[in-house]
Amino acid sequence: MNVLSQITLQYALDNIVDLVVITDMKSVIQYVNPAFLKITGYTAEEVLGQKPSIQKSVHTTADTYRQMWEVILAGGWWRGEIINQKKSGELWHSNLSISQIRDDQGTPFAYIGISRDITEMKRLEQQIFDMGIEAIYMLAMAAEAKDNVTGSHLQRVRFYSEAIARELGLSEQEAVEIGYSSMMHDVGKLHIPDAILQKTGKLTPEEWNEMKRHPEKGAAILGEKSFFQTARDIAACHHEHWDGTGYPAGKRGTQIPLCSRIVAVADVFDALTSSRSYKNAWPGEVARAKISEGKGRHFDPKVADAFDQLYKRNVINDIMRKYPIE
Numbered sequence: 001m002n003v004l005s006q007i008t009l010q011y012a013l014d015n016i017v018d019l020v021v022i023t024d025m026k027s028v029i030q031y032v033n034p035a036f037l038k039i040t041g042y043t044a045e046e047v048l049g050q051k052p053s054i055q056k057s058v059h060t061t062a063d064t065y066r067q068m069w070e071v072i073l074a075g076g077w078w079r080g081e082i083i084n085q086k087k088s089g090e091l092w093h094s095n096l097s098i099s100q101i102r103d104d105q106g107t108p109f110a111y112i113g114i115s116r117d118i119t120e121m122k123r124l125e126q127q128i129f130d131m132g133i134e135a136i137y138m139l140a141m142a143a144e145a146k147d148n149v150t151g152s153h154l155q156r157v158r159f160y161s162e163a164i165a166r167e168l169g170l171s172e173q174e175a176v177e178i179g180y181s182s183m184m185h186d187v188g189k190l191h192i193p194d195a196i197l198q199k200t201g202k203l204t205p206e207e208w209n210e211m212k213r214h215p216e217k218g219a220a221i222l223g224e225k226s227f228f229q230t231a232r233d234i235a236a237c238h239h240e241h242w243d244g245t246g247y248p249a250g251k252r253g254t255q256i257p258l259c260s261r262i263v264a265v266a267d268v269f270d271a272l273t274s275s276r277s278y279k280n281a282w283p284g285e286v287a288r289a290k291i292s293e294g295k296g297r298h299f300d301p302k303v304a305d306a307f308d309q310l311y312k313r314n315v316i317n318d319i320m321r322k323y324p325i326e
């Protein structure tokens with residue numbers, strides 16, 4: 001390496017906005033660049049000779065670090081997001097790339113980590129997500145208000161559905177998506193006349209036929225964008241039954257999207273345990289037995305079993321307590 005390229009390298013490391021950390025093979029820090037000091041709040045004296053783990057927060061799992069080392073030791077670049085801690089204790093989101101540095105013979109002699117502070121980007125991402133959820137909630141509330149159903153019904157159905165999805169082994173991301181999408185299950189009621197929704201007596205066959213159109217109306221309101229696919233499936237199929245006796249299409253078994261089979265259990269359980277103009281609230285145990293009874297008929301047996309497990313472990317009761325029935 002000639003003098004010029006050495007100067008250029010040092011200059012680059014000292015001046016880039018990304019944080020650079022170089023350690024020896026024992027993970028002892030040999031170099032950090034000014035950007036590192038600026039973001040983390042440490043002085044060079046405080047970090048040189050230490051290990052990068054001084055920045056560790058409890059928010060990055062041991063599993064993430066294990067995967068990181070697997071990739072690095074195999075000679076690759078590990079790239080991922082971790083949450084680190086500054087000297088002050090404040091957390092920051094790091095988009096990190098880390099790898100071994102090898103000599104001409106291919107023998108590793110150091111590690112280099114390059115990270116970017118993405119805290120602000122993460123905050124904005126979260127804000128956009130929260131705004132989306134809020135808009136979904138408001139739209140769902142507008143539909144439910146027509147039916148005198150309260151916001152706490154939506155919250156309970158949301159978190160029952162999320163818990164069932166997790167219990168069935170779906171990923172965290174899928175569970176969360178099924179949860180918030182479930183709030184729009186009855187959005188199609190916006191198109192159903194109040195006279196039908198609020199009628200206390202028995203519906204005439206014509207009125208009932210009109211009522212049964214709320215799933216397709218809901219799916220139509222949710223448009224065609226791919227990010228509402230789960231919400232559309234739930235709106236369209238939450239009244240389908242496992243044995244094919246539901247509406248509107250009479251789909252059966254796995255023809256019914258899993259998200260809809262999940263919300264069907266959550267929605268029915270909540271309707272049973274809530275009081276409506278035509279019925280009193282049922283005790284939780286009685287509603288639970290009703291769900292089990294519907295296994296293989298109204299409900300997907302696996303979903304009903306997952307619900308029962310959650311009930312047994314008090315997860316359902318905890319959600320009920322958190323979002324009480326008004």
Ligand SMILES: [Fe+2]
Nearest residue numbers: 185186238239
């Ligand atoms: Fe419905």
Ligand SMILES: [Fe+2]
Nearest residue numbers: 153185186267
């Ligand atoms: Fe509902």
